[in-house]
Amino acid sequence: MSWPSIKSIANDVNSGKTTAKSLVDQALKNIESSSDYDAIISVIKERAYARAEEIDAQVKSGKQAGKLAGVPFIAKDNFLVFGNKTTAASNMLKDFDAPYQSTAINRLEAEGAICVGKSNLDAFGHGSSTENSDFMITKNPHDVTRVPGGSSGGSAASISLQLVPFSIATDTGGSIRMPASFCGVVGFKPTYGLVSRSGVIAMISSTDTLGPIANNVEDASLVIEVMSGKDELDSTTIDLDDNNIASLDAPLPHPRIGIIKEYLDQGLEPDVKANIESVIAKLKDSGAEIEEVSIPSLPLSLAVYYVLCPAEVASNLSRYDGQKFGYHEKDAKNLEESYKKSRSNGFGKEAKRRIMIGTYVLSSGYYDAYYKKAQIIRTKIIDEFNQTFKKYDFLIGPTTATTAFKIGEHSSDPLSMYLTDIMTVAVNLAGIPAISLPSGFDSKHLPLAVQLMAPQRQDKKLLSYAKQIEGLIVK
Amino acid sequence: MASTLTRDEVIKLAHLARIDIAESEIDGYLRELTQILEYVNQLSEVDVDGLKPTNQVTGLSNVWREDKPIDYGYKLDALLQNVPEVSGKYIKVNRMIE
Numbered sequence: 001m002s003w004p005s006i007k008s009i010a011n012d013v014n015s016g017k018t019t020a021k022s023l024v025d026q027a028l029k030n031i032e033s034s035s036d037y038d039a040i041i042s043v044i045k046e047r048a049y050a051r052a053e054e055i056d057a058q059v060k061s062g063k064q065a066g067k068l069a070g071v072p073f074i075a076k077d078n079f080l081v082f083g084n085k086t087t088a089a090s091n092m093l094k095d096f097d098a099p100y101q102s103t104a105i106n107r108l109e110a111e112g113a114i115c116v117g118k119s120n121l122d123a124f125g126h127g128s129s130t131e132n133s134d135f136m137i138t139k140n141p142h143d144v145t146r147v148p149g150g151s152s153g154g155s156a157a158s159i160s161l162q163l164v165p166f167s168i169a170t171d172t173g174g175s176i177r178m179p180a181s182f183c184g185v186v187g188f189k190p191t192y193g194l195v196s197r198s199g200v201i202a203m204i205s206s207t208d209t210l211g212p213i214a215n216n217v218e219d220a221s222l223v224i225e226v227m228s229g230k231d232e233l234d235s236t237t238i239d240l241d242d243n244n245i246a247s248l249d250a251p252l253p254h255p256r257i258g259i260i261k262e263y264l265d266q267g268l269e270p271d272v273k274a275n276i277e278s279v280i281a282k283l284k285d286s287g288a289e290i291e292e293v294s295i296p297s298l299p300l301s302l303a304v305y306y307v308l309c310p311a312e313v314a315s316n317l318s319r320y321d322g323q324k325f326g327y328h329e330k331d332a333k334n335l336e337e338s339y340k341k342s343r344s345n346g347f348g349k350e351a352k353r354r355i356m357i358g359t360y361v362l363s364s365g366y367y368d369a370y371y372k373k374a375q376i377i378r379t380k381i382i383d384e385f386n387q388t389f390k391k392y393d394f395l396i397g398p399t400t401a402t403t404a405f406k407i408g409e410h411s412s413d414p415l416s417m418y419l420t421d422i423m424t425v426a427v428n429l430a431g432i433p434a435i436s437l438p439s440g441f442d443s444k445h446l447p448l449a450v451q452l453m454a455p456q457r458q459d460k461k462l463l464s465y466a467k468q469i470e471g472l473i474v475k
Numbered sequence: 476m477a478s479t480l481t482r483d484e485v486i487k488l489a490h491l492a493r494i495d496i497a498e499s500e501i502d503g504y505l506r507e508l509t510q511i512l513e514y515v516n517q518l519s520e521v522d523v524d525g526l527k528p529t530n531q532v533t534g535l536s537n538v539w540r541e542d543k544p545i546d547y548g549y550k551l552d553a554l555l556q557n558v559p560e561v562s563g564k565y566i567k568v569n570r571m572i573e
Contacts, residue, residue, distance in 0.1 A: 095557075096557055097556055097557060099549065099550070099553035099554045099556065099557065100547075100548070100549055100553065191533070192532050192533055193533050193535075206530070206531060206532070232545075233547065235535075235538040236531065236533070236535060238533055297521075300517065300518065300521060303514060303515045303517050303518050304518065306511060306514065306515050307515050307518065314492065321493070322559070323558075323559065323566060323568045324557075324558055324566060325557035325558060325559075326557070328559035328560075330559070332569050333569070333570075334569050334570050334571065334573065335568055335569045335570065335571045336493070337569070338568070338569045339493040340493050340494060340495045341495065343492075343493050343494050343495075344494050344495040344496070347494070352492075352494055352496075352504075353504070353507060353508065353511075355492045355494065356485070356488045356489060356492055356494070356504065356508060357508055357511055357512070359488050359491050359492045360480070360484075360488055360508070360512070363488075363491070369519065370515065370518075372528055373518050373519070373521075373523065374515075374518060375528030375529050375530065376523040376526045376527065376528045376529075377518055377521055377523060378528070378529040379523075379526045379527060379528060379529045380521070380523065380526055382529060382532065383526075414507050414510075414511065415507075415510050415511055415514055418511070418514075429532075430532065431532030431533055456532070456533065
């Protein structure tokens with residue numbers, strides 16, 4: 001089966017045509033029958049049914065239950081959610097019970113959505129394939145010998161498998177867009193600060209964003225509208241001039257779009273290259289004015305990212321000391337030994353690598369050469385984006401240089417795995433919104449996708465244009 | 476910037492990060508960390524004259540509030556439920572000083 005639009009599901013619940021309970025039944029049945037894909041870490045059953053009962057009772061008593069009434073969803077397992085464990089797919093947090101819920105989940109619940117499960121990821125978000133999950137590797141629904149992308153591989157696979165109408169995830173260097181691309185679904189990364197990070201396990205605080213993975217742009221817009229907006233618990237949150245993101249703008253007849261030259265030079269697979277060219281031709285036919293544009297510092301973005309990332313990761317993971325929560329090694333003769341034993345056994349290899357690199361680039365003597373230098377080049381990249389956006393409404397490129405790769409293809413070489421993020425990280429450094437849209441299939445029948453980018457705070461304009469073209473480019 | 480990481484530095488980094496690594500793992504980490512540092516070393520050649528570092532991207536300024544506790548509904552019991560060892564409402568840890 002495939003799920004109807006979120007709007008129509010919520011309408012059916014609010015009008016009593018269907019019940020939240022039957023939707024939860026369906027979602028849990030789907031999760032069970034797709035367990036071979038290892039997309040889901042844990043199911044939230046009891047709480048989901050309790051919430052469904054509440055919503056159905058509300059409707060019965062004549063009240064509306066919200067924009068997302070009864071709509072089941074899956075959250076990446078780095079969102080703090082009541083009802084089951086929150087693990088970040090790590091041994092460190094394998095028994096962790098959320099003491100409070102993330103703001104994003106609270107907002108979705110306030111509009112009637114029901115979280116039915118937690119999806120797999122690379123532990124703590126460190127990776128591009130879910131192979132760094134401490135628990136299991138999610139299989140790509142289009143080819144089970146391939147990865148679903150990452151780090152939000154479980155969230156993207158969940159939509160590809162039609163387990164639920166939407167999932168939510170985090171995007172720190174591409175972790176929503178990249179798996180959405182590999183799994184053939186829509187993934188939206190908003191402007192930095194649009195969605196509160198409160199209650200989401202921190203990875204890179206200066207680039208962490210939260211957003212939806214969905215079947216189509218309209219569904220994604222509705223979810224982001226509900227999740228977004230200022231939150232006292234995250235002082236980096238922003239409001240847009242118009243927070244009604246889901247009431248999309250009228251079509252743009254002649255948008256100006258820049259195709260980023262540097263993205264075409266990044267060793268694209270022939271099918272990926274042919275696809276972006278065909279998408280550009282279709283957009284031109286539909287009235288868009290498209291030309292090649294250069295962002296000269298873009299090729300540096302991955303190196304900048306892989307300095308800032310381990311630095312912030314090392315800081316954010318320092319809280320896992322085995323004393324306050326998380327994996328705890330009891331057998332230690334003093335506190336330092338307990339720290340060391342707990343961290344060594346709780347963290348996987350990739351977390352340790354990043355912690356050590358981060359410790360190195362932040363250490364005295366290397367701080368200026370690495371961390372500060374990366375922050376300065378980040379400024380350069382942002383300046384170049386700002387200059388470019390003076391001339392263009394949107395920028396476009398492929399979301400990834402290749403389609404889904406084989407399980408094991410990059411897992412023994414950390415740097416080659418990092419390089420798979422080459423097309424997505426610049427967006428995070430600049431804090432701008434971007435969306436990955438399915439754009440057909442390659443000769444191996446694997447999904448292809450394009451990435452559309454807009455200036456900061458133009459999330460609504462970006463989603464509006466994405467909706468305008470999604471049907472066109474997928475043909 | 477083009478410094479080379481040494482085996483001793485890997486051992487020191489692991490200690491600073493409070494991670495134990497086995498003798499047999501050191502060379503593996505040395506190889507992987509060196510490869511990553513060599514990749515990011517390309518930044519050393521970039522001319523950045525006159526540019527300032529970016530700490531945040533959306534033009535934020537400091538957010539001040541009065542130094543008063545705000546009740547966000549967090550419950551002490553819930554916050555303590557994940558603590559490995561508690562004593563009353565305190566977190567119990569190993570001895571710090573021998």
